[in-house]
Amino acid sequence: MKSGHLLWLAAVLAVGAEAQAPAPLTRDCGECPEMLLIPPGEFRMGTRPGDPEADRATGEVPEVLMSLGRPFFMAAREITVGEFALFVEDGGYDPPRGCRVLSGGQWVEDPERSWRDPGFALPPAPADPVTCIDWEDARAYAQWLSARSGRSFRLPAEAEWEYVARGGTDFARYWGTAESRQDQPVTLACDYANVLDAGSLDLTALRLRNAACRDGAAEVSQAGRYQPNAFGAYDMIGNVREWTQDCYTASYSGRPRDGRAWTWQGGCGLKSVRGGSWASEPSRARAGARDAEPPGRRQSDLGFRLARDFERADAPADSASGEADAAPGAAAPAQP
Numbered sequence: 001m002k003s004g005h006l007l008w009l010a011a012v013l014a015v016g017a018e019a020q021a022p023a024p025l026t027r028d029c030g031e032c033p034e035m036l037l038i039p040p041g042e043f044r045m046g047t048r049p050g051d052p053e054a055d056r057a058t059g060e061v062p063e064v065l066m067s068l069g070r071p072f073f074m075a076a077r078e079i080t081v082g083e084f085a086l087f088v089e090d091g092g093y094d095p096p097r098g099c100r101v102l103s104g105g106q107w108v109e110d111p112e113r114s115w116r117d118p119g120f121a122l123p124p125a126p127a128d129p130v131t132c133i134d135w136e137d138a139r140a141y142a143q144w145l146s147a148r149s150g151r152s153f154r155l156p157a158e159a160e161w162e163y164v165a166r167g168g169t170d171f172a173r174y175w176g177t178a179e180s181r182q183d184q185p186v187t188l189a190c191d192y193a194n195v196l197d198a199g200s201l202d203l204t205a206l207r208l209r210n211a212a213c214r215d216g217a218a219e220v221s222q223a224g225r226y227q228p229n230a231f232g233a234y235d236m237i238g239n240v241r242e243w244t245q246d247c248y249t250a251s252y253s254g255r256p257r258d259g260r261a262w263t264w265q266g267g268c269g270l271k272s273v274r275g276g277s278w279a280s281e282p283s284r285a286r287a288g289a290r291d292a293e294p295p296g297r298r299q300s301d302l303g304f305r306l307a308r309d310f311e312r313a314d315a316p317a318d319s320a321s322g323e324a325d326a327a328p329g330a331a332a333p334a335q336p
Contacts, residue, residue, distance in 0.1 A: 022231055022232025025232070028150075028308075029151075031083070031087075033077065033305070034075070035073040035076065036073065036233060037071055037310075038073065038074050038164055040068050040069050041067075042065060042066065042068070043068075044064070044065055045065075045066045045162050045163075046059075046061060046062060046063040046252060053172065053286060055283075058289075059252055064257065066163065066259055067258060070310055072310050073307060073309075073310065074156060074231075074305070074307045075305040076224070076232055077235065078130075078239060078304065079129065079141065080126060080127055081124045081130045082126030084130040087145070091140070091144040095137045097112055098110070098114070099113040099119070099300055100297070100298065100300065101119035102119075102301075107299065114132050115131060115298075120219045120220060121218070122219075129303040131240055132299065132300055132302075133243075133302065134295060134297055135155075135295035135297075136295060139154075155243055155244055155306065157244060157259055157260060157261035158272045159256075159259040160259055160307055162287055164229075164231055164233050165236040165274070165287040168229075173193075173237060174229040174236070175192045189211040189213060189285070191226065193235065193237045193285060194217045194235070195280055196278065197213055206279060209281045209282060209283070221278070236275060236287070237276055237286065238277060239277060240275070240278070240303035241274065241280075241303070242303060242304050244272045244273065246261045246262045246263065246271065247271065247272070248273075267295070268295075269294060270292040270294060271293060272292060273290075273292060277302070279301045
């Protein structure tokens with residue numbers, strides 16, 4: 001592990017993440033995404049019962065206290081078209097055609113669309129987040145990257161995702177609380193996120209509430225275009241929705257409180273999806289908002305980013321023993 005990361009982590013543990021600049025970026029291989037070292041910490045996962053945007057049906061209420069006891073790495077940006085193309089070219093894996101796309105204000109299945117051509121007004125650029133990717137596609141990419149790099153890449157646990165999305169705050173949106181309600185004009189959103197904004201309505205034909213600003217993108221935008229949060233993570237809210245490791249349940253009851261993923265032996269019918277997208281109204285573009293999709297869903301607002309555990313090789317030689325044990329992203333098996 002680079003000395004700059006160690007010094008940063010030591011400072012965070014001493015005075016708190018909110019008082020520090022974002023972690024230095026690290027890249028584990030030439031094909032690997034830039035990763036952020038995320039410090040351990042506690043946070044309240046979910047939404048307060050009195051919050052006017054809270055969606056009780058999804059299980060985001062009540063809050064639960066989470067304690068992430070070890071650092072981990074999270075990708076600074078969503079996985080891009082260019083990064084996914086390297087995987088397809090090298091790994092011999094190519095998702096089939098067929099993707100849900102937005103047409104006339106409705107999500108419809110189009111058998112000809114794919115990650116190469118998700119039906120946007122302009123062809124996807126290499127730096128755009130890849131979409132039309134299902135859960136197994138994302139996992140296959142993580143496995144390929146792990147083999148290439150010697151590191152253990154994976155999808156983030158849902159708790160890890162929300163911890164990073166909050167950026168050390170308890171706000172619904174990491175850029176502040178003053179405009180973090182749908183019944184107020186949400187204008188700062190366009191500096192930090194690509195969400196359903198005033199400039200998107202004509203192209204998307206969506207008849208939903210929108211952010212009262214213009215973010216310069218009616219559909220997907222380049223990964224990392226907007227301002228990051230305090231951890232240095234881009235697009236945690238907006239741009240594309242993101243797969244997590246977890247099986248989805250409409251309750252936080254019974255899940256591990258240490259940040260591990262909530263998974264079931266034999267798989268599950270729904271996976272947790274987070275973050276909102278370019279097509280999401282403000283109430284769905286929040287750190288605490290939850291969504292769920294079948295693992296086989298491919299949709300043109302659905303992508304992913306990667307995480308990985310803090311491994312033995314990341315620790316200094318004289319303290320490597322024990323550092324990699326019980327990493328927070330390890331899955332916690334559960335029964336439905």
